[in-house]
Amino acid sequence: MQLGLDEMIGRLIGKVSLIQFKNAGEEVRKGEPIAVLYQGEKKVRLFSPIDGTIVKKNADIENAPQKFMEDPYRTNWFYQIRPKNLSEDLSHLKIAEKTKAWWSQELNRLREFVTGNLPQKAFAGATLTDGGTSIDGLIEHFDNKMVEEFEARFLRR
Numbered sequence: 001m002q003l004g005l006d007e008m009i010g011r012l013i014g015k016v017s018l019i020q021f022k023n024a025g026e027e028v029r030k031g032e033p034i035a036v037l038y039q040g041e042k043k044v045r046l047f048s049p050i051d052g053t054i055v056k057k058n059a060d061i062e063n064a065p066q067k068f069m070e071d072p073y074r075t076n077w078f079y080q081i082r083p084k085n086l087s088e089d090l091s092h093l094k095i096a097e098k099t100k101a102w103w104s105q106e107l108n109r110l111r112e113f114v115t116g117n118l119p120q121k122a123f124a125g126a127t128l129t130d131g132g133t134s135i136d137g138l139i140e141h142f143d144n145k146m147v148e149e150f151e152a153r154f155l156r157r
Contacts, residue, residue, distance in 0.1 A: 034046050
C-alpha cells in the first residue's frame with residue numbers, strides 16, 4: 001500500500017524545505033507521527049492512518065522535498081507500507097460518495113478554524129469565508145501554536 005499526502009493537505013502546507021522520513025523496516029502505528037515536513041523552522045507532523053511496516057520510502061521526494069505535490073497520487077508517495085490488518089484499516093477510510101461529504105465537512109471546519117484563529121482576519125476572509133478555495137500555502141501564515149492545533153484537528157484523525 002502506498003501512503004502519502006492528498007492534494008488538500010499538500011496545498012495547505014505549501015512549500016516544504018525538508019521532509020524527515022522514517023526508514024524502511026520500521027513499524028508504524030495508527031495515529032503516531034510518520035513524517036515531519038519543514039518550512040524553515042516551522043514543522044508539520046503527519047500521522048499514520050494504519051498499523052504496518054515500512055517497506056520502502058520514496059528517496060526521490062526525500063532528495064527533492066519541494067516536488068512532493070507535483071504528482072502525489074502516482075509518483076510522489078511517501079512510503080510503501082505492508083499493512084498489519086488491511087481489511088480493518090480500509091473500513092475506516094472514506095471511499096466514493098462518503099469522500100464528497102467528508103470533503104465538504106472538512107472544508108467548513110477549516111474555514112471556521114482559520115477565521116477563528118488567524119490573526120490576519122482580512123486574509124482569512126478573502127480566502128475561505130466567501131467560499132473561495134485559495135488555500136495554497138495557508139499554513140505558512142500560522143504560528144507554531146496554530147500549526148499544532150491544525151495537526152490535532154485535521155491530521156490526527
